[in-house]
Amino acid sequence: xxxxxxxxxxxxxxxxxLMAAExxxxxxxxxxxxxxxxxxxAGLPKANVHYYFRNKNRLYLAVLNNIMTTWNDFFRGVTVExxxxxxxxxxxxxxxxxxxxxxxASRLFANEIIQGAPYLSEYLREVMRPxxxxxxxxxxxxxxxxxxxxxxxxxLIFMIWATTQHYADFQAQILGIMDRDTYDEQLMEExxxxxxxxxxxxxxxxxxxxxx
Amino acid sequence: xxxxxxxxxxxxxxxxxLMAAExxxxxxxxxxxxxxxxxxxAGLPKANVHYYFRNKNRLYLAVLNNIMTTWNDFFRGVTVExxxxxxxxxxxxxxxxxxxxxxxASRLFANEIIQGAPYLSEYLREVMRPxxxxxxxxxxxxxxxxxxxxxxxxxLIFMIWATTQHYADFQAQILGIMDRDTYDEQLMEExxxxxxxxxxxxxxxxxxxxxx
DNA sequence: GTCTATAAGCTGATAGAC
DNA sequence: GTCTATCAGCTTATAGAC
Numbered sequence: 001x002x003x004x005x006x007x008x009x010x011x012x013x014x015x016x017x018l019m020a021a022e023x024x025x026x027x028x029x030x031x032x033x034x035x036x037x038x039x040x041x042a043g044l045p046k047a048n049v050h051y052y053f054r055n056k057n058r059l060y061l062a063v064l065n066n067i068m069t070t071w072n073d074f075f076r077g078v079t080v081e082x083x084x085x086x087x088x089x090x091x092x093x094x095x096x097x098x099x100x101x102x103x104x105a106s107r108l109f110a111n112e113i114i115q116g117a118p119y120l121s122e123y124l125r126e127v128m129r130p131x132x133x134x135x136x137x138x139x140x141x142x143x144x145x146x147x148x149x150x151x152x153x154x155x156l157i158f159m160i161w162a163t164t165q166h167y168a169d170f171q172a173q174i175l176g177i178m179d180r181d182t183y184d185e186q187l188m189e190e191x192x193x194x195x196x197x198x199x200x201x202x203x204x205x206x207x208x209x210x211x212x
Numbered sequence: 213x214x215x216x217x218x219x220x221x222x223x224x225x226x227x228x229x230l231m232a233a234e235x236x237x238x239x240x241x242x243x244x245x246x247x248x249x250x251x252x253x254a255g256l257p258k259a260n261v262h263y264y265f266r267n268k269n270r271l272y273l274a275v276l277n278n279i280m281t282t283w284n285d286f287f288r289g290v291t292v293e294x295x296x297x298x299x300x301x302x303x304x305x306x307x308x309x310x311x312x313x314x315x316x317a318s319r320l321f322a323n324e325i326i327q328g329a330p331y332l333s334e335y336l337r338e339v340m341r342p343x344x345x346x347x348x349x350x351x352x353x354x355x356x357x358x359x360x361x362x363x364x365x366x367x368l369i370f371m372i373w374a375t376t377q378h379y380a381d382f383q384a385q386i387l388g389i390m391d392r393d394t395y396d397e398q399l400m401e402e403x404x405x406x407x408x409x410x411x412x413x414x415x416x417x418x419x420x421x422x423x424x
Numbered sequence: 425g426t427c428t429a430t431a432a433g434c435t436g437a438t439a440g441a442c
Numbered sequence: 443g444t445c446t447a448t449c450a451g452c453t454t455a456t457a458g459a460c
Contacts, residue, residue: 197414
């Protein structure tokens with residue numbers, strides 16, 4: 001029974017700290033975030049945070065890395081064989097769901113990009129650019145196959161990113177304007193429907209009508 | 213000749229400091245920005261910055277106020293009499309131009325909202341909500357008049373904000389992915405055209421073809 | 425109004441007892 | 443591994459000479 005699960009308590013603290021750090025870094029950025037605030041949010045003494053992550057920079061990198069890994073899992077395989085309307089609709093709905101359910105991750109990413117992506121410039125070049133290139137090639141494939149009208153694939157991807165992430169990054173503004181306290185499932189559904197239908201129609205595809 | 217332009221040198225410094233502060237606050241947020249960095253960027257001793265703005269918080273508020281005033285000037289009067297396609301196209305192109313030409317202001321605003329809008333919650337309620345309500349009413353007016361198909365006016369406004377501001381806030385990501393160093397007029401034109409055409413088509417309007 | 429010098433307080437990081 | 447005490451350096455802000 002001894003040492004049966006040696007890494008568990010450690011992992012538990014690691015996760016707690018990472019979550020607290022994600023929130024603080026998302027709100028205040030790397031320079032603005034305070035180690036004390038992260039420790040308080042995690043319910044641990046500040047020295048404990050330093051014990052696990054050595055310093056502020058390593059903690060920030062760990063959080064960023066954690067987010068990027070999670071996000072990559074969402075990037076599923078779409079091929080030229082798929083139906084563009086279905087594929088784009090699925091992608092848009094996934095992104096909206098992510099924005100509603102994990103807004104902090106999106107906000108931290110946004111913060112990093114706004115600051116000029118000092119810690120992600122390599123990631124942009126090495127991971128995101130190839131990812132966009134590949135999706136763009138698939139979309140071009142659809143256009144060449146006559147499955148959809150001609151459009152700019154890269155600008156289309158930017159538009160999907162912008163409209164979906166907006167609900168995570170600008171949550172405070174949206175809630176304020178809509179006179180609401182929180183997001184709910186119904187709003188998420190309405191937004192998904194509106195964004196998907198408007199973009200698909202906008203590029204000349206017939207919108208998908210899910211579960212009807 | 214004496215005291216003919218008493219406020220000039222003062223105003224000049226005020227503007228210089230505000231511009232420097234806008235850049236630093238946009239990149240690092242309120243907590244993350246350093247008064248020394250703002251002073252350096254403005255080419256003045258730090259004490260001078262304190263002389264004009266007393267403290268960091270007042271400077272931040274002055275910058276925010278400055279931006280909001282500038283932005284309000286761009287919010288022109290559109291009425292139910294106008295053609296929806298022309299009005300929306302004009303609005304979209306104005307916003308894209310603003311994103312390409314004054315990205316820092318947009319980024320600072322984004323930063324403030326991401327942080328939960330601690331200094332703008334009143335502005336959101338008192339200024340932006342009424343503004344959105346009024347535009348929404350005009351759009352509803354167009355729909356009722358049979359000038360355009362039914363759509364959600366508020367979600368439409370959010371979509372326009374999201375897609376246009378995206379090019380200011382996420383400039384680093386877009387340049388990185390497009391393998392560019394800077395924005396230029398041509399890209400701005402392409403983006404304007406794509407966003408305007410896609411959104412107008414998306415909500416069932418016939419896109420405007422400018423100067424052709 | 426400008427600018428150097430410095431005070432007062434905050435923040436990241438660590439030492440060292442438990 | 444945990445946590446209190448504390449240090450060294452940084453940051454805001456001001457005092458006071460010019």
